[in-house]
Amino acid sequence: xxxxxxxxxxxxxxxxxxxxxxxxxxxxxxxxxxxxxxxxxxxxxxxxxxxxxxxxxxxxxxxxxxxxxxxxxxxxxxxxxxxxxxxxxxxxxxxxxxxxxxxxxxxxxxxxxxxxxxxxxxxxxxxxxxxxxxxxxxxxxxx
Amino acid sequence: xxxxxxxxxxxxxxxxxxxxxxxxxxxxxxxxxxxxxxxxxxxxxxxxxxxxxxxxxxxxxxxxxxxxxxxxxxxxxxxxxxxxxxxxxxxxxxxxxxxxxxxxxxxxxxxxxxxxxxxxxxxxxxxxxxxxxxxxxxxxxxxxxxxxxxxxxxxxxxxxxxxxxxxxxxxxxxxxxxxxxxxxxxxxxxxxxxxxxxxxxxxxxxxxxxxxxxxxxxxxxxxxxxxxxxxxxxxxxxxxxxxxxxxxxxxxxxxxxxxxxxxxxxxxxxxxxxxxxxxxxxxxxxxxxxxxxxxxxxxxxxxxxxxxxxxxxxxxxxxxxxxxxxxxxxxxxxxxxxxxxxxxxxxxxxxxxxxxxxxxxxxxxxxxxxxxxxxxxxxxxxxxxxxxxxxxxxxxxxxxxxxxxxxxxxxxxxxxxxxxxxxxxxxxx
Numbered sequence: 014x015x016x017x018x019x020x021x022x023x024x025x026x027x028x029x030x031x032x033x034x035x036x037x038x039x040x041x042x043x044x045x046x047x048x049x050x051x052x053x054x055x056x057x058x059x060x061x062x063x064x065x066x067x068x069x070x071x072x073x074x075x076x077x078x079x080x081x082x083x084x085x086x087x088x089x090x091x092x093x094x095x096x097x098x099x100x101x102x103x104x105x106x107x108x109x110x111x112x113x114x115x116x117x118x119x120x121x122x123x124x125x126x127x128x129x130x131x132x133x134x135x136x137x138x139x140x141x142x143x144x145x146x147x148x149x150x151x152x153x154x155x156x
Numbered sequence: 157x158x159x160x161x162x163x164x165x166x167x168x169x170x171x172x173x174x175x176x177x178x179x180x181x182x183x184x185x186x187x188x189x190x191x192x193x194x195x196x197x198x199x200x201x202x203x204x205x206x207x208x209x210x211x212x213x214x215x216x217x218x219x220x221x222x223x224x225x226x227x228x229x230x231x232x233x234x235x236x237x238x239x240x241x242x243x244x245x246x247x248x249x250x251x252x253x254x255x256x257x258x259x260x261x262x263x264x265x266x267x268x269x270x271x272x273x274x275x276x277x278x279x280x281x282x283x284x285x286x287x288x289x290x291x292x293x294x295x296x297x298x299x300x301x302x303x304x305x306x307x308x309x310x311x312x313x314x315x316x317x318x319x320x321x322x323x324x325x326x327x328x329x330x331x332x333x334x335x336x337x338x339x340x341x342x343x344x345x346x347x348x349x350x351x352x353x354x355x356x357x358x359x360x361x362x363x364x365x366x367x368x369x370x371x372x373x374x375x376x377x378x379x380x381x382x383x384x385x386x387x388x389x390x391x392x393x394x395x396x397x398x399x400x401x402x403x404x405x406x407x408x409x410x411x412x413x414x415x416x417x418x419x420x421x422x423x424x425x426x427x428x429x430x431x432x433x434x435x436x437x438x439x440x441x442x443x444x445x446x447x448x449x450x451x452x453x454x455x456x457x458x459x460x461x462x463x464x465x466x467x468x469x470x471x472x473x474x475x476x477x478x479x480x481x482x483x484x485x486x487x488x489x490x491x492x493x494x495x496x497x498x499x500x501x502x503x504x505x506x507x508x509x510x511x512x513x514x515x516x517x518x519x520x521x522x523x524x525x526x527x528x529x530x531x532x533x534x535x536x537x538x539x540x541x542x543x544x545x546x547x548x549x550x551x552x553x554x555x556x557x558x559x560x561x562x563x564x565x566x567x568x569x570x571x572x573x574x575x576x577x578x579x580x581x582x583x584x585x
Contacts, residue, residue, distance in 0.1 A: 029432065099514075111514070121515065125366075128234075133298070
């Protein structure tokens with residue numbers, strides 16, 4: 014059966030690939046493709062955050078899990094959302110240079126964030142939320 | 157399970173790593189000046205006092221300076237465990253490392269034994285503090301991954317390299333009857349083959365897939381490579397113990413080491429061709445120059461085993477390809493990612509949401525590309541330098557300019573940080 018760590022890590026990879034597609038399109042000034050790819054990326058990031066913020070984090074909290082790491086992850090979600098917002102503006106203005114600097118920055122933040130989740134937080138969740146795992150994974154589509 | 161490792165405040169203050177990164181380019185430029193002062197062609201004889209002094213400016217003042225500054229920054233990211241007492245550790249590594257590197261090279265250049273006797277305890281202190289702090293951090297890390305193993309083996313190699321280095325300096329200064337040639341071989345193989353290579357491997361396992369968006373390193377490799385390299389290093393050391401080990405044994409042990417090093421370079425280059433991110437990226441190119449140089453260093457060393465009549469030149473070339481090619485490319489490429497990120501990260505955390513420059517507005521990209529070309533040209537000149545005196549001058553000029561360029565980059569980053577930080581203070585009284 015899929016663990017939370019496996020499912021969420023695979024979701025990170027999907028977002029990474031969309032990130033790369035959007036960046037390549039933007040930097041080659043292919044703005045039609047860039048907009049489509051960026052929107053797909055942005056939507057999947059938003060969905061990923063909702064899976065965490067509306068399903069996983071509350072479940073962890075009510076199971077008596079640690080709150081400190083979740084606070085850090087939420088803070089980093091804010092940073093990432095901020096950068097995504099600035100990137101959306103760069104796509105609108107068709108500003109390749111600005112986009113490239115922002116996507117470089119986002120990549121650094123996002124990858125360190127993912128790394129912490131994949132290596133520390135998700136394994137904690139798989140341990141503490143072992144019994145409700147299937148139900149939680151089932152709720153992901155709805156958020 | 158260590159949950160504290162997700163703490164928000166695990167990143168040390170920005171001034172700690174930047175202090176190391178600002179000082180390092182000064183040593184690179186000083187190394188170039190030492191080589192110029194030496195007269196003649198210092199690359200023709202790698203063990204001349206001037207060459208030893210310049211080499212240690214590069215290995216201690218530049219490489220170790222950046223590696224130790226960067227590791228304090230990287231440990232929380234790659235193994236989820238910060239260094240204990242970061243400020244104290246930073247000062248107790250930074251100051252004795254500067255004083256130790258300067259007195260060591262001055263001791264060699266001027267032939268002053270009292271300077272050498274000053275240098276080895278200082279360097280011993282700097283590395284002891286660093287080694288104890290990083291081992292503590294490793295012991296506290298909850299992560300059990302290949303990077304942690306490689307880092308542990310790198311740090312153990314460093315401990316050995318430093319011990320042999322201190323013995324060499326003390327022995328040379330005080331005329332002790334030591335087996336200098338064997339100690340020097342042990343010192344160099346643990347410092348470069350152990351500390352530098354294993355650290356590069358451990359960090360690459362994380363950094364390459366994460367930031368270059370490549371597939372992960374194959375499992376067989378992350379499980380076995382670093383321990384195998386460490387084992388071949390120990391084998392090479394063991395062969396130094398008897399009065400005269402059989403030639404074939406030394407041949408096999410060295411060939412094994414270089415084959416494993418090549419394995420790392422080839423797999424990394426192959427992963428980089430499969431990367432998802434297809435944008436021009438100067439630091440990525442530094443990384444690739446580094447991997448090609450490692451292959452080149454291996455080729456020269458293997459050729460030295462096969463052609464004993466050209467052994468001196470081939471070994472010199474291997475050392476140049478390893479130090480200036482493999483190590484310097486990797487370190488500088490990483491620094492061009494680390495410095496802009498640190499500046500951005502600390503400004504963003506400072507509370508300013510808009511008006512924080514993105515990473516590419518912190519160190520201007522064209523300068524990084526210029527540095528890449530300058531670095532590649534320096535490297536090409538270095539490969540001709542043992543024979544061609546004019547190329548030796550080009551290497552010195554190249555290193556001097558690289559020190560200046562990198563210093564400019566780091567200082568530009570600091571200036572952007574300070575400027576933006578003042579803006580934050582003005583807007584948030």
